[in-house]
Amino acid sequence: MSDVMKIYLTEDAPAAHWGSADVTFTAGQANIHLQGGDQLRQVQQAARKLRGQGINEVALEGALWDLHTQWAFAQGFATAKQIGKIAWTGDDAVKKVLDDRRDSAAFARQLINETPENLAPVTLANQAAQWLTKVGGDKVSYRIIEGEALLEEKWIGIHSVGRGSERPPALLELDYNPLGEDAPVSAALVGKGITFDSGGYSIKGSEGMLGMKCDMGGAATVTAALGLAIKSGLNKRIKLFLCCAENLISGRAYKLGDILTYKNGVSVEVVNTDAEGRLVLADGLQAACETGAPLVIDAATLTGAAVMAVGTSYNAIFSPSRELINRTQEKASAVAEQVWPLPLEPWHKEMCPSAYADTANSRPVKGGGAGGASNAAGFLWRFVSDDTQWLHMDLASAFADTANGLWAAGATTHGVLTIAELLQD
The missing domain is CATH 3.40.630.10 (Zn peptidases)
Known part of the structure; x- marks a missing residue:
């Protein structure tokens, strides 16, 4: 099993035992549950929560990630001590844009x-x-x-x-x-x-x-x-x-x-x-x-x-x-x-x-x-x-x-x- 936490976006509600949590976990992965309203804000807040739990390296996985959601995650994941390691998803053009943004922001x-x-x-x-x-x-x-x-x-x-x-x-x-x-x-x-x-x-x-x-x-x-x-x-x-x-x-x-x-x-x-x-x-x-x-x-x-x-x-x-x-x-x-x-x-x-x-x-x-x-x-x-x-x-x-x-x-x-x-x- 990979040591890198995989992060998925989902539009499904969390299982009942998670209550109203917006981030849930299964084996080796975290799920960010998107709701109505400002989804970019939700993603950035979820990234802050994950970073606050000591997670320093992640891989973004699944079909729902796009340029904006990945960048929102990166902004929430960065700290003054370390920007964190993120493996992007998507085609090479999207990954280049995100790499350029990350380098400039860093x-x-x-x-x-x-x-x-x-x-x-x-x-x-x-x-x-x-x-x-x-x-x-x-x-x-x-x-x-x-x-x-x-x-x-x-x-x-x-x-x-x-x-x-x-x-x-x-x-x-x-x-x-x-x-x-x-x-x-x-x-x-x-x-x-x-x-x-x-x-x-x-x-x-x-x-x-x-x-x-x-x-x-x-x-x-x-x-x-x-x-x-x-x-x-x-x-x-x-x-x-x-x-x-x-x-x-x-x-x-x-x-x-x-x-x-x-x-x-x-x-x-x-x-x-x-x-x-x-x-x-x-x-x-x-x-x-x-x-x-x-x-x-x-x-x-x-x-x-x-x-x-x-x-x-x-x-x-x-x-x-x-x-x-x-x-x-x-x-x-x-x-x-x-x-x-x-x-x-x-x-x-x-x-x-x-x-x-x-x-x-x-x-x-x-x-x-x-x-x-x-x-x-x-x-x-x-x-x-x-x-x-x-x-x-x-x-x-x-x-x-x-x-x-x-x-x-x-x-x-x-x-x-x-x-x-x-x-x-």
């Missing part, structure tokens, strides 16, 4: 779950660049701008947020170009790469700071999405910008009341040093728009307000373009991920007023006040070119602080597939 999980001591800003930039070079080969080129060199190129936001740390901030500029030197850029990706967020002088409490190694989840998400798209045969030129910094307190740290004047001339009063993500993304968005890309996508663990609005099973999305919002929802649905649009209107740009600058980086109230996620998106909009289609993804579902019925504690990688699909479009 890279993102490793980055997000890494200790902040081991993942300095320059380390994050280097690891992302090296992995994408491994995936894309000689079609990938990059440079890393770090420390005082950021000021020379007027990337004021990344430098200001990261200058309080002994380890320098950095901007990764990466070019995936399978088409030749003069090819136009089809899309640009921007990721928030705050490798640890203490809150700065607007310091977080311990309970809010504990999980802040995840604050580079946006950088990991867009990197993994680009890698997955390349593995899937992407034949477009894409640029990637990771805005990497540690938000720490020291005699060099940026302060409340500081005014930052960005490359595009917008001046920003700092009223909350814990609203640092938008300050670094402002640089990344300007760099992305300078490429002339018609589509710019940024991803960030940006606001607690997004979590309050959509919970932890959805990522919040924002765009001035209704067409892009609809397309993002369609792409997310096609890969069984969850996104939900929140309001973004031109007046959201004015929702963080300042008496001293063009805008403040937040409102001087807890959590940024009412509509905080939309106000943050409105702030970012100031740094996007008028002729650019822009999508902002606030990653409410990128990280689980504690284990729950769907996810182990740590990175979820939710959002990677949606962005990869948008790149392929």
